[in-house]
Amino acid sequence: MCSCLFRLLQLFSTCVAFSLVADMGIRRGAIGNWSMSFWCVCFVVTLIISIIDVCELWSRFRYFWCNFSITYACYATLICLSASIIYSVTYVQFLPYGPYRDRAIAATAFSCIASVFYALDVALMRNCYDFDDVTCYAHTMPGLLKVLETFMAGVIFTFLSYTSLYLDRPALEWCVAVYSICFVPAALAIVLNLGKWQRRLPGPFPLFQLVLSLLSVLLYVSALVLWALYQFNEEFGGQLQRSSDMGCISGLTYNLCFWDRKLTVAILTAANLLVYMADMVYWARQVSVGTRGQSNAPDPFHSQEVSLQSSVSP
Structure with missing residues (x-):
């Protein structure tokens, strides 16, 4: 599947960001724990979605899975981006120069990279599922x-x-x-x-x-x-x-x-x-x-259902 590369990069970026902050010990502070928990959640959920995609377990609920995957990618984009901003503005800039500051800066950079890959996933995932006649809700x-x-x-x-x-x-x-x-x-x-x-x-x-x-x-x-x-x-x-x-x-x-x-x-x-x-x-x-007087026109949210019904009707 074309999204597998993005998923691998997302897993790698969130894992590195999580590991760098976790290695700081008590110096990571409350903001570090907050950011680390979100990177960990993104890593775990992305891993689960990747396993389901590789095994093609979504075939029985493909339309729901398309919407769910894209919606999650939207949330992951915002989560990683906000974690990068909050962590750098409220914590990293106050750290003294040294190895701990370097680790915090590297974690912020990998979090930004993860948000970019999640955003690309949002933009390109629709084509991966080959749903030309379905509009995903998050789009x-x-x-x-x-x-x-x-x-x-x-x-x-x-x-x-x-x-x-x-x-x-x-x-x-x-x-x-x-x-x-x-x-x-x-x-x-x-x-x-x-x-x-x-x-x-x-x-x-x-x-x-x-x-x-x-x-x-x-x-x-x-x-x-x-x-x-x-x-x-x-x-x-x-x-x-x-x-x-x-x-x-x-x-x-x-x-x-x-x-x-x-x-x-x-x-x-x-x-x-x-x-x-x-x-x-x-x-x-x-x-x-x-x-x-346009009540007979299809609702913008249900146009995908109308197109699906028309495609299967004789």
Whole structure:
């Protein structure tokens, strides 16, 4: 299969990045452990997918497998890229010159290489399965938006691993609840499209997505406003200046200080809000097109099913 070369390079890159950081011992810090865990997950999942592909165990569920493989490659691209950026910005640059710094730089480089190979896999994998008449969900605009929504929410959850950032503060607890509430429908939409179960919903799928995206935009707006007020406004108990957080002053602490975590969550919230807004605009356009007398036209997401049925009909 034409993707075998990419898979080997992905396995090699993630394995080297994982090994270099693991060899640093206690000096790898919390950020190193975080990055190392993601490289390890990418290596294991890629290995499992490679074994299934080589043994051709996917032949009985080929359409689901095509969508799943490409969707995973999208997530792996984002995971390796984000790990490279976060690891280098928050940790590597603070290391003193020496062998540990060289290993950290090499691990970052191999993580970037892995993200490139995963991105190439996303672009070329569709041709590997020879599905000229099937549009994989991750290759569509709403599919990519859903991948970004769930990925950014996952990164936000990672930075919220320290519960002291929001516990016993109802406004901030509401923000965490918003991230969870919006993550579930986005992940559900991906699962429904991977299994072609979206038509089992009681109503039109575009309208269902429009309502969810509109609700998510409203919830994320509230989360962005409340998070900024209660984390960075001194009148609400926040810290406006980074220097006010004593944990951020002491150089390399092998961990992100609380103020940096707060700022990162705020940036990711704003970015994810933009993604949800783009998703809402897309589905609003789909619904408006459907209400202008084009209800008999095939849905963009189900065109592959229509083409498959027409190809087998006499």
